[in-house]
Structure formats: C-alpha cells, structure tokens
Amino acid sequence: MGVIPEQAAPQIVLQCRGISMRFGKGSDSTVALEQIDLDVARGEFLVLLGPSGCGKSTLLYLMAGLLLPTTGTVTMGGELIRGPSPRRGVVFQDFALFPWLTVEDNIRFGLDLAVQRRHGPNDGGRVVLELVKTMGLSEFQRHKPHQLSGGMRQRVAIARTLAPDPEVMLMDEPFGSLDAQTRAALQRELAALAQRTGKTTVFVTHSIEEAALLASRVVILSRRPGRIQRVLPVTMPRLRWNWKTEFPAEYLQLVSDLEAALAEATVGSTT
Amino acid sequence: MSTGELGANSWHWAGRAMARSYSIVAVLLLWEILARALDNVLFLPGIGAVVNALGELARSGELSTDLASSSWRALCGFFIASAVGIPLGLAMGSFARMDDFWGNLISLSFPIPKIGLIPLFILWLGIGDTSKIAVIIAGAIYPVIMNTYSGVKGTPRYLVWSAQTLGASTLELLYKVILPHALPFIFAGLRLAMGIAWILLFAAEMVAATSGLGFRILYAQRLLDTPVVFASLAMIAVLGFAFDRLLYYLSRYACDWYFHRNV
Numbered sequence: 001m002g003v004i005p006e007q008a009a010p011q012i013v014l015q016c017r018g019i020s021m022r023f024g025k026g027s028d029s030t031v032a033l034e035q036i037d038l039d040v041a042r043g044e045f046l047v048l049l050g051p052s053g054c055g056k057s058t059l060l061y062l063m064a065g066l067l068l069p070t071t072g073t074v075t076m077g078g079e080l081i082r083g084p085s086p087r088r089g090v091v092f093q094d095f096a097l098f099p100w101l102t103v104e105d106n107i108r109f110g111l112d113l114a115v116q117r118r119h120g121p122n123d124g125g126r127v128v129l130e131l132v133k134t135m136g137l138s139e140f141q142r143h144k145p146h147q148l149s150g151g152m153r154q155r156v157a158i159a160r161t162l163a164p165d166p167e168v169m170l171m172d173e174p175f176g177s178l179d180a181q182t183r184a185a186l187q188r189e190l191a192a193l194a195q196r197t198g199k200t201t202v203f204v205t206h207s208i209e210e211a212a213l214l215a216s217r218v219v220i221l222s223r224r225p226g227r228i229q230r231v232l233p234v235t236m237p238r239l240r241w242n243w244k245t246e247f248p249a250e251y252l253q254l255v256s257d258l259e260a261a262l263a264e265a266t267v268g269s270t271t
Numbered sequence: 272m273s274t275g276e277l278g279a280n281s282w283h284w285a286g287r288a289m290a291r292s293y294s295i296v297a298v299l300l301l302w303e304i305l306a307r308a309l310d311n312v313l314f315l316p317g318i319g320a321v322v323n324a325l326g327e328l329a330r331s332g333e334l335s336t337d338l339a340s341s342s343w344r345a346l347c348g349f350f351i352a353s354a355v356g357i358p359l360g361l362a363m364g365s366f367a368r369m370d371d372f373w374g375n376l377i378s379l380s381f382p383i384p385k386i387g388l389i390p391l392f393i394l395w396l397g398i399g400d401t402s403k404i405a406v407i408i409a410g411a412i413y414p415v416i417m418n419t420y421s422g423v424k425g426t427p428r429y430l431v432w433s434a435q436t437l438g439a440s441t442l443e444l445l446y447k448v449i450l451p452h453a454l455p456f457i458f459a460g461l462r463l464a465m466g467i468a469w470i471l472l473f474a475a476e477m478v479a480a481t482s483g484l485g486f487r488i489l490y491a492q493r494l495l496d497t498p499v500v501f502a503s504l505a506m507i508a509v510l511g512f513a514f515d516r517l518l519y520y521l522s523r524y525a526c527d528w529y530f531h532r533n534v
Binding site: 064066083084085086088089090092094096097098099100109110113114117144145146160161164 | 427429430432433434435436437438439443447448451452454526527528529531
C-alpha cells in the first residue's frame with residue numbers, strides 16, 4: 001500500500017461511487033443501501049443521519065473496508081478499498097475494547113503494530129501518555145475495561161483509534177449507549193478534539209441534536225433501502241455552543257431544518 | 272456478583288472455606304460410623320486402618336514410587352495433549368479448511384472408548400510408560416480441542432474488527448485477540464483434560480504396570496488388603512483435587528477480566 005505525500009493529497013479523502021449493498025441471497029435478501037454517491041473531504045466532520053435501519057452504519061463499515069459493497073466502489077486517494085486498514089480508524093458503539101488489556105495497553109495496540117511494521121523510531125510511549133492526559137484517563141492507566149464506566153470506556157476507545165494517527169476517523173453511534181450527561185461531555189470533548197486536530201471524521205448518529213452540534217456537513221439517508229435524501233452543509237463555527245449559555249439561533253435553525261429533512265426522508269420512502 | 276474476589280475479605284474467604292468443607296467432613300463421618308457398625312476390615316475398613324495403611328506404604332517407600340510414576344505419566348500425557356490440542360483447536364476455529372479436514376475425524380474418533388485402546392497401544396508401543404501416556408493423550412486431547420474451538424468461535428465480531436482496523440495481520444489477530452479471548456475456555460478444557468488424564472492413567476496402570484497407584488490398587492485387591500485399596504483411592508482423589516485447584520486458580524489469575532466482568 002502506497003502512502004500518498006501530503007502535498008499531492010487530493011481534497012477528497014474517501015469516494016463512494018454507485019454503491020449498493022444487499023445482505024443475503026434470493027428472496028430472503030434485503031437491500032440496505034442503493035445508489036450512494038458520496039465524497040468525504042479532508043478535514044470535514046461529516047455526519048450520517050437517518051432513521052434506524054436505514055443502513056448508515058453499513059455505509060460506515062463499507063468506508064472502513066469491513067464490508068465490501070455488492071456493486072460500486074469505495075476508494076481512498078484513488079485506491080480501491082478491499083479490506084480494513086489502519087489508515088481508517090473505527091470507533092464502535094459498544095467500545096469493543098480488549099477486556100484482557102489495561103487502558104494503556106489498549107491504547108498502545110494499534111500504535112505498537114504500526115511501530116513494528118515501519119521499524120520507525122519508537123516514541124509510542126509519549127503519544128500514549130499525551131492521549132491518556134487529553135482524554136482524562138491518567139488515573140485509570142493501569143485499570144482494565146471492566147473497572148471503568150461506559151463514558152471512560154468510550155474515551156479509551158477513541159484514544160486507541162487516534163493513537164496510530166489514522167487519516168480518517170469513522171465513528172458508529174459512539175455515544176449511543178451512554179447516559180445524557182456523559183454523552184454531552186463527550187460530544188463537547190470530541191468537537192474540541194476534531195477542531196484542534198482537523199481530523200477527517202465520519203460520524204453516524206440518529207440524534208438530530210448530536211448532528212447539529214458536531215457536523216460540518218450532514219448527509220441524511222432515507223429509510224431502507226438507504227439512499228441519500230439530502231446533503232446539508234453547515235456554516236456555523238465548529239465549537240458552536242459553549243455549553244453554558246443558551247443555544248444560538250443558528251443552531252436552533254439547523255435543528256429544525258434537520259427535523260424537517262428527516263421527516264421528509266421517513267415519509268418519502270414509505271409512499 | 273463478585274464474591275470471588277480473593278483477599279478482598281479474608282474473613283469472608285475463611286467462611287467460604289469452612290462452608291465448603293462441611294460436606295467432606297459429613298462423608299468421612301458417615302464412612303467411619305458405617306465401618307464401625309460393620310466391623311469388617313476386609314469389607315469396609317475405617318479411617319484409622321486406612322491411615323495406618325498409608326503410613327505403611329510411606330515407610331516402605333512404595334508410596335513415593337507410586338506417586339512419582341503415576342504423576343509423571345499423567346502430567347506427560349496432559350502436557351502433550353495440551354500442546355497439540357490448543358494449536359489444533361485454534362487453527363480449526365480460525366480457518367475453515369482446518370475445520371473441514373479435522374472436524375469429522377474428531378467427531379468420529381471421540382466416542383471410541385479410550386480404555387479399549389489400551390491393549391492396542393500395548394501391542395504397538397510396548398508395556399512401558401509410552402503406551403500409558405499414549406492412552407492419556409488419546410483421551411485428554413478432545414476437551415482441549417473442543418473448548419479451544421468454542422472459545423475461538425465465540426470471539427465477538429467487534430473485537431476482530433477493532434484489531435483489523437488497528438492494523439493487525441491474520442497472525443497478529445490470532446495471538447493478540449483470538450487466543451487471549453479463548454483463554455478462559457481453554458482453561459475449562461484443560462481442567463477436563465486433567466481429570467480424564469487421571470481416570471485413564473489408572474485404567475492403564477491396572478492392565479500392565481509394576482508401579483503406580485493403579486497398579487497398587489489391583490495388587491492390594493489380590494492380597495485382600497482392602498485398607499491399601501482405600502489408601503490408594505484416597506491418594507488419587509487428593510492428587511486430582513490438587514491439580515484441578517491449581518488449574519482453577521491459574522485461570523482466575525490469567526483471566527481476571529473474564530471472572531470479574533460484571534457487564
């Protein structure tokens with residue numbers, strides 16, 4: 001796998017062309033996605049929003065290379081995606097931490113593999129330490145996942161994905177199973193993190209508020225079979241609400257726009 | 272429930288140990304009462320007679336020879352069965368071709384009574400330790416393979432996907448994710464294998480041996496020395512118990528994440 005030099009990097013990181021996805025065979029098969037054309041630009045925070053069962057997670061897994069499309073192609077920098085790669089990090093809804101490893105060793109996992117492969121200088125220790133600090137995990141470095149709360153586990157999972165410095169971070173409803181307070185705290189941290197690092201992120205959610213808080217662009221998918229119903233660019237600054245004052249009018253407008261678009265997407269495919 | 276937290280509460284732990292010994296004390300008591308009521312050493316010797324017999328065996332040096340040769344055979348068989356069974360189970364669980372090749376062979380050969388193989392193994396491998404160890408391997412390997420296989424098959428898809436998106440190759444996936452995930456199941460298989468090893472060992476020693484606890488039982492029975500039969504059986508139970516506990520605590524130590532998970 002070739003590494004594309006920074007200067008020559010195209011604006012588009014991921015490209016989906018004519019994607020459809022069918023699960024199963026014959027009469028039992030279901031079409032999860034149909035006719036998806038979508039580009040992910042470098043540095044953007046793309047949110048895939050849609051009713052449950054619309055195939056938005058499937059689309060994310062196709063981008064990751066964990067699933068392969070029935071028709072169409074997914075390319076990264078012009079290269080066809082044939083399987084998972086550390087260039088595309090994934091954060092799963094149920095954390096998927098390795099339960100036998102400590103917090104630190106979980107975070108190190110991908111980093112150590114990368115260091116082994118490239119035979120590069122091993123400053124992994126410093127990277128891990130920094131991530132542990134920024135994710136607020138300093139007290140829990142030696143803990144194992146079963147000793148942590150859900151919010152802490154998801155912080156570890158995000159740090160583990162960020163450690164090997166992937167070009168794209170793919171997040172599958174990462175805060176879906178957390179309580180409201182923890183979820184709000186993590187949304188705030190993620191918004192700040194994405195702004196600071198400029199990491200290209202694709203984020204799947206069914207929460208309108210979450211989409212409105214985080215996205216620099218929202219793609220709304222219709223009910224199954226999932227198609228792109230609407231694309232809404234967001235012009236607001238990334239850190240759009242300081243979690244102390246009232247919601248800005250722009251945010252509230254975006255929420256109602258998304259509500260209307262989502263209602264349309266839900267009705268549109270049933271008639 | 273995390274009642275198994277060792278050292279968390281030593282009083283609690285001591286209480287559990289007491290509670291666990293009541294049943295053993297009750298059986299010993301019943302045995303002694305029955306033995307005294309029957310008053311026939313040949314039919315059912317009491318605890319005193321058995322302890323005396325054990326002391327006699329220890330003084331003559333027969334006990335240490337028997338323990339040494341029996342333990343050697345059982346552990347040899349157990350370790351070889353583990354060393355072959357764990358990699359085979361891992362390979363079968365991970366690669367469909369390995370499963371296709373070995374799956375039916377294992378299902379076919381599993382129900383063959385391994386005690387019935389003793390005459391064959393003696394014919395092929397002679398009357399020494401090799402044939403006895405071979406019988407133990409033939410019996411103990413199945414639970415190791417099957418439990419390892421189940422552990423591999425139960426690896427959650429998301430753990431595999433996590434490792435793959437973090438850059439793990441097939442081999443790295445195997446020993447960094449699938450093996451550690453399967454470890455609690457492997458230990459369950461090893462405990463079964465250990466028990467089977469002792470059972471088969473005594474069967475093998477009763478057919479052809481000049482030392483070992485199995486040989487001692489048969490020899491004593493011929494001499495109508497019932498206390499020695501009981502003493503040897505008790506030694507088998509104690510050895511089997513000790514090795515099972517050892518494996519159990521080893522698994523608790525190595526797989527703390529599995530025993531302490533509460534979600």
